[in-house]
Amino acid sequence: MKTVERHKKIIDKINQEGQVKSQSLCEELDVSSVTIRKDLKFLEEKGMLYRVHGGATQTNPYASDRHLSEKEKYHFSEKMLIGNMAAKSITANDSVLIASGTTVLALAKSIQPVGNLTIITNAMNVAMELNNHIEIDVILLGGYLRKRSFSVAGMYAENILKDFSCTKLFLGVDGIDLEFGLTTTNAMEANLNREMIKVSQKIIVLVDSSKFGKRGFSRICGFESIDEIITDNKISDFTKKQLEEFGVEVTIV
Amino acid sequence: MKTVERHKKIIDKINQEGQVKSQSLCEELDVSSVTIRKDLKFLEEKGMLYRVHGGATQTNPYASDRHLSEKEKYHFSEKMLIGNMAAKSITANDSVLIASGTTVLALAKSIQPVGNLTIITNAMNVAMELNNHIEIDVILLGGYLRKRSFSVAGMYAENILKDFSCTKLFLGVDGIDLEFGLTTTNAMEANLNREMIKVSQKIIVLVDSSKFGKRGFSRICGFESIDEIITDNKISDFTKKQLEEFGVEVTIV
DNA sequence: AAAAAAACTTATATAAAATTATAATTAACA
DNA sequence: TGTTAATTATAATTTTATATAAGTTTTTTT
Numbered sequence: 001m002k003t004v005e006r007h008k009k010i011i012d013k014i015n016q017e018g019q020v021k022s023q024s025l026c027e028e029l030d031v032s033s034v035t036i037r038k039d040l041k042f043l044e045e046k047g048m049l050y051r052v053h054g055g056a057t058q059t060n061p062y063a064s065d066r067h068l069s070e071k072e073k074y075h076f077s078e079k080m081l082i083g084n085m086a087a088k089s090i091t092a093n094d095s096v097l098i099a100s101g102t103t104v105l106a107l108a109k110s111i112q113p114v115g116n117l118t119i120i121t122n123a124m125n126v127a128m129e130l131n132n133h134i135e136i137d138v139i140l141l142g143g144y145l146r147k148r149s150f151s152v153a154g155m156y157a158e159n160i161l162k163d164f165s166c167t168k169l170f171l172g173v174d175g176i177d178l179e180f181g182l183t184t185t186n187a188m189e190a191n192l193n194r195e196m197i198k199v200s201q202k203i204i205v206l207v208d209s210s211k212f213g214k215r216g217f218s219r220i221c222g223f224e225s226i227d228e229i230i231t232d233n234k235i236s237d238f239t240k241k242q243l244e245e246f247g248v249e250v251t252i253v
Numbered sequence: 254m255k256t257v258e259r260h261k262k263i264i265d266k267i268n269q270e271g272q273v274k275s276q277s278l279c280e281e282l283d284v285s286s287v288t289i290r291k292d293l294k295f296l297e298e299k300g301m302l303y304r305v306h307g308g309a310t311q312t313n314p315y316a317s318d319r320h321l322s323e324k325e326k327y328h329f330s331e332k333m334l335i336g337n338m339a340a341k342s343i344t345a346n347d348s349v350l351i352a353s354g355t356t357v358l359a360l361a362k363s364i365q366p367v368g369n370l371t372i373i374t375n376a377m378n379v380a381m382e383l384n385n386h387i388e389i390d391v392i393l394l395g396g397y398l399r400k401r402s403f404s405v406a407g408m409y410a411e412n413i414l415k416d417f418s419c420t421k422l423f424l425g426v427d428g429i430d431l432e433f434g435l436t437t438t439n440a441m442e443a444n445l446n447r448e449m450i451k452v453s454q455k456i457i458v459l460v461d462s463s464k465f466g467k468r469g470f471s472r473i474c475g476f477e478s479i480d481e482i483i484t485d486n487k488i489s490d491f492t493k494k495q496l497e498e499f500g501v502e503v504t505i506v
Numbered sequence: 507a508a509a510a511a512a513a514c515t516t517a518t519a520t521a522a523a524a525t526t527a528t529a530a531t532t533a534a535c536a
Numbered sequence: 537t538g539t540t541a542a543t544t545a546t547a548a549t550t551t552t553a554t555a556t557a558a559g560t561t562t563t564t565t566t
Contacts, residue, residue, distance in 0.1 A: 001272065001274050001305070001306075001307040001308050002307065002553085002554095003305070003306055003307070003552090003553070003554095004272075004305040004306070004307070004310060004314050007314065007315075008314060022513075022514090023512095023513090031554075031555085032554070032555055032556080033513080033514085034514090034515085034516095034554075034555070034556085035553080035554055035555075037513090037514065037515080038553085038554085043315075046315045048315065053512095053513070053514080053562065053563075054512085054513070054563090124377055124380060124381060124384075124393065127377060127398055128377060128381070128403075130398075131377075131398065131400050131403060134400060137397070137398075138397075138398035138400075139395075139396065139397055139398065140377065140393070140395050140396065140398050140405050141395045142392070142393050142394045142395020142396065142405070142409060142410065142413050143392065143393065143395065143413070144390070144391075144392055145380055145383075145384065145390075145391035145392065145393050147384050147387060147391075150381075150384060152393050152395070156392075156395060156413045157395065159412075160395050160396070160409045255532095255543085256542090256543070256544095275523075275524090276523090284544070284545085285544065285545050285546080286523080286524085287524090287525085287526095287544075287545070287546085288543080288544055288545080290523090290524065290525080291543090291544085306522095306523070306524080306551095306552065306553075307522090307523070307553095
């Protein structure tokens with residue numbers, strides 16, 4: 001029984017954290033490294049994970065979605081903390097809008113629904129996560145699929161959005177600059193994000209500190225349009241003060 | 254009656270605890286290990302448990318795909334064969350509509366794009382598969398997410414659909430009955446399927462032979478609306494002839 | 507670019523578990 | 537009651553699981 005249980009634990013961990021290290025598995029499961037590697041090899045053959053030097057990852061690091069999985073790995077723990085904090089702010093009977101991006105995906109993974117909840121999203125991977133919770137009603141926006149971000153954008157998504165009004169919008173961005181505002185890499189995405197802002201009461205931006213000072217290709221909005229930023233503790237005091245002067249609530253995890 | 258009782262006890266325990274050890278079964282039921290293993294082998298063949306080294310588990314511990322549902326595992330090889338055959342019929346510059354279901358998911362997994370290809374689908378898991386192919390333009394229909402089928406249905410999906418015209422529709426069904434026609438378990442889904450039929454030139458139904466003679470809750474259409482059925486070789490000669498008399502091309506894999 | 511460190515692979519040994527063949531026991535039934 | 541078929545146990549064999557150790561490859565450091 002030991003083997004199967006160990007395999008289960010490995011899979012659990014990789015599903016939870018996105019990746020595992022051989023070393024830490026050895027310690028946690030109290031077996032030799034050879035055994036762990038054999039386990040990983042076996043599970044890879046079953047298609048349950050991908051081996052990489054030093055351990056294994058949940059998603060194929062060399063598939064065409066490479067950008068996102070690498071993106072996802074980057075600042076992973078910060079994103080999880082931010083996602084967790086954001087998840088806490090969701091209350092019963094909220095109708096929540098979740099945009100696409102790696103940080104909001106972390107939010108989707110952290111959501112533990114309390115009572116009824118309706119969530120609208122343009123991100124397929126977010127919807128996939130939410131599919132696990134029977135208590136959450138999910139509305140998936142439609143339209144052209146953007147491969148890199150696993151999300152849709154375009155007029156079809158915007159049209160559907162027009163029929164809804166949401167209590168909260170969780171927005172992820174690619175860049176956040178004190179002068180230029182919030183940006184993303186894609187114009188269609190930026191446009192959709194603006195529509196999302198229009199139909200939402202409270203706008204909460206989830207962004208890890210590495211994005212500060214960066215500018216993506218396409219501007220979404222300025223700071224006057226948003227209500228709160230949740231970020232990690234590597235943000236500078238100066239930036240925090242500036243944001244607060246813009247009237248934005250800053251939550252640090 | 255001893256044997257049957259022992260089997261019952263084993264099943265009880267595995268349902269209660271999720272797994273059993275051969276060793277402890279030997280002690281608790283006071284029989285030799287050979288007997289327990291024979292029991293487990295028998296019960297595995299009946300599909301009541303999965304054997305693993307050291308005992309048995311209730312659910313397959315290595316469901317190869319994280320999102321591979323129990324439904325999908327059923328008649329897996331037939332579905333893959335059907336999906337493969339369907340994939341071959343897709344040619345360059347096709348605009349393809351793919352409905353939801355486990356059999357069409359097998360199609361999505363088999364697609365090897367030749368030239369440009371546009372695919373519209375209401376199934377998130379199909380879109381997820383197609384996301385791996387950079388050459389395929391994917392349009393994901395939007396709307397209410399149906400958790401069990403990983404797909405959307407409803408007016409938003411239907412509205413988007415109205416803007417398109419497709420060369421082929423690949424349709425999966427839950428039941429196919431010579432008198433009653435094609436059926437699915439959900440009324441919204443059936444409605445969407447009818448809209449899909451309207452905007453498509455050639456309707457190809459993918460269905461494994463186990464679905465013949467079954468009726469789902471909601472009728473999609475009769476045989477006059479479809480052009481081809483791809484199924485496996487367990488279909489009866491009688492059924493095949495009947496279908497051909499209805500004017501449906503029958504392809505057997 | 508070389509050296510060092512970390513991670514990986516392979517081979518071998520050992521113990522636990524599974525299988526197989528055969529024998530013993532039990533149940534069924536004419 | 538005696539014969540047959542089914543069930544279970546015993547013992548020998550094979551397979552599986554894991555650790556150790558030696559040798560490779562990859563990554564990091566210098």
